[in-house]
Amino acid sequence: MxxxxxxxxxxxxxxxxxxxxxxxxxxxxxxxxxxxxxxxxxxxxxxxxxxxxxxxxxxxxxxxxxxxxxxxxxxxxxxxxxxxxxxxxxxxxxxxxxxxxxxxxxxxxxxxxxxxxxxxxxxxxxxxxxxxxxxxxxxxxxxxxxxxxxxxxxxxxxxxxxxxxxxxxxxxxxxxxxxxxxxxxxxxxxxxxxxxxxxxxxxxxxxDRKVARELSASGYTILGSNLPSSLLELIPTLAVQQRAGEVAAGAFRIGNNLMVPAARIGHTANYTLFPILAKFRDDVERLQRSILRSMRTIGALAMGILAWAWVAAPDLVPLLFGQAWLNAVPAAQWLALASALRLYTYIGTNALLATGREQPSLVVWTGSLAVGVGALYTIPMAAGDPTPGAVALTIGTGAGFLLSVGALARALQMRPVDVAVALAPALVSGGAGIAVGYGAGALAGGGPQWLHLLAVTVGFAAGFLPICGVLLGGGPYSLLTLRGIKQVIQRN
Incomplete structure (x- = not known):
């Protein structure tokens, strides 16, 4: 074994x-x-x-x-x-x-x-x-x-x-x-x-007609579970377009594009683990350990990108996309938080789906979608401003995260306190990185924007990497090399 x-x-x-x-x-x-x-x-x-x-x-x-x-x-x-x-x-x-x-x-x-x-x-x-x-x-x-x-x-x-x-x-x-x-x-x-x-x-x-029925039934069951989560990624852009226009929709997608690397880490991990978890659908104890390890390791690595995007967005967006897209800055920061909440929800519901527990996953994402869409169409929006849409999405993903913790507790007997412990490396190191990054930016003053971004990035790295490395069971320099990152992943 x-x-x-x-x-x-x-x-x-x-x-x-x-x-x-x-x-x-x-x-x-x-x-x-x-x-x-x-x-x-x-x-x-x-x-x-x-x-x-x-x-x-x-x-x-x-x-x-x-x-x-x-x-x-x-x-x-x-x-x-x-x-x-x-x-x-x-x-x-x-x-x-x-x-x-x-x-x-x-x-x-x-x-x-x-x-x-x-x-x-x-x-x-x-x-x-x-x-x-x-x-x-x-x-x-x-x-x-x-x-x-x-x-x-x-x-x-x-x-x-x-x-x-x-x-x-x-x-x-x-x-x-x-x-x-x-x-x-x-x-x-x-x-x-x-x-x-x-x-x-x-x-x-x-x-074969019988195989077609089997695949269709299974596929639509999985779609029913995946559809709300996927709609939560797609509907906000369309809602922002409807309520605030093309410029706001473009800025919203720019903010989303900054979060793609971290989001893809989560999706990649879930796709990688899905066929493996499917082989152990009846071993609840192993599922619990796998979910907590994923939250601890994958969540921490993704949080490094998301937390940096939050603190770097005021410099990063105008430098990369031009001053015309300054309206994307606050939206990008809110979308960083939304991406973090959605990542942890995905980790939990992916395990539920892979092991045939579709109903709890469906409840989680349907609830998240309902709250998110409700916020998208009730929060006031002004033409050209994508920020209210990003706030609405954050509200929806926050609801989904809380529902996922409850679903894991009910379906897999996972204690919320264990989930909180698994989140600690990401939250502590991410918070430290943001604090040091803002401090470094303040010390850099009002010089060239690229220099301010460099100071913020170096400060964030100095706050995030050592603490995250230690909390994941490595050393303060473990996350500075590919070999060290691989060792941290293997250890967890």
Missing amino acids: CALVSEVKRTAIKGFGWQTSGVFVQNGVQFLLSLVFARLLLREEYGVAMVAFTVAELASLLRVAGLAQACIASPRSDDEVRNTAFWLAQGSGLLYAAVLFLGADLFSSVLGASGLAPLLRALSIVQVVDSFRVVPFALLMRHLRYRDNAICEAVPFVVGAATAFLLAAVLEPSDRVWALMAMPLTRIVVQAALFNWFQPGIPRGWP
């Missing part, structure tokens, strides 16, 4: 390493795209493009409908899964492509975003092409082939970004929004090809 636990732990660490490497590339590319196009496009153009991406992401969420996770967790053979899931994916791809293409004008009217319809029609192609990726991705994850998955995810981002930058250089300024649209279109074509190269997803036989 000890050998099995050690092997699972080694697999999780190795998988997390590969997934994190892939995510690092994706985050870097996405951030660079955001930085460049936020400066190239008019604020209104950038805002409409972000709304188009959000609507397309919502369609993708509904299209996949939990199918990938259902395939991962299915006890059926690979051939049985492949032969049936492929056709389910193709059908949903065609359906949602039609919804986006034919409903583009309606979306534009409801959201009050002029120029949205042609962008949505272009992005409808993504729904068809991406349906060829779903089955190969699921099969790779079934066999814990994290390295291959990381390559298939990361390389297309680089190709897509290169295409977008090339088109931006040759297109007229008024047409550059299409260069930004070219990124997801190119990326998804390359991604589908790579996934099928590493793990062919084309069926070798006919679909």
Whole structure:
């Protein structure tokens, strides 16, 4: 049993390493795209493009409908899964492509975003092409082939970004929004090809009606649990667009983009752990330990990015995106807090989903969504100001976090005090980093903005890294090297 636990732990660490490497590339590319196009496009153009991406992401969420996770967790053979899931994916791809293409004008009217319809029609192609990726991705994850998955995810981002930058250089300024649209279109074509190269997803036989019912039932159950949490990520941008306009929606997405690295760490960890946790659905004690370790280690590492983003945002946003986007600063700070709360909620509900406890997870995210949407449509908003939307999202994620603690206590008999202890390294070290960072910024005075950002960053690192390293069982210098970080993760 000890050998099995050690092997699972080694697999999780190795998988997390590969997934994190892939995510690092994706985050870097996405951030660079955001930085460049936020400066190239008019604020209104950038805002409409972000709304188009959000609507397309919502369609993708509904299209996949939990199918990938259902395939991962299915006890059926690979051939049985492949032969049936492929056709389910193709059908949903065609359906949602039609919804986006034919409903583009309606979306534009409801959201009050002029120029949205042609962008949505272009992005409808993504729904068809991406349906060829779903089955190969699921099969790779079934066999814990994290390295291959990381390559298939990361390389297309680089190709897509290169295409977008090339088109931006040759297109007229008024047409550059299409260069930004070219990124997801190119990326998804390359991604589908790579996934099928590493793990062919084309069926070798006919679909089975019984397997289709099983996968659909499981997929829709997982979707029911995932949908509220995903809507909580997508609806705020659309609500801000409706109530405060394109400029506010663009600024809101800029704030979100700053939080992507930390959010992706959490998503990567959850995807890595999902198939592993699914194998131990009946061992409550092991689940408890795994959840607490995840909150302790992954939460602390992600908190380093989020806490730094909070203290650095006043300098970081204007330096990277320009003075025109100063309205994104307070929103980015609130979104850092919202991201931290959502990360911890994800860790808990991911374990519940992986082990067949969908109902508690559904309650958590439905409650969080209800509170968040209620706040989004009741808190007053002014044109061009994204901050109220960020505050509303923070209220919703805070409610979700509290509900998740209750769900873990009820479903897995986890004591809230144990959760609080697991959160201590992140909260203590993050608070220390923010305090020292603000102090360093005050000492730096009113010099050049880049110098002030450097002082804040050095101060934050001096406050965060030593304390976090010690609280995670290492030393004050453990988090200064990749080897030290790996040792801390292994120790926890």
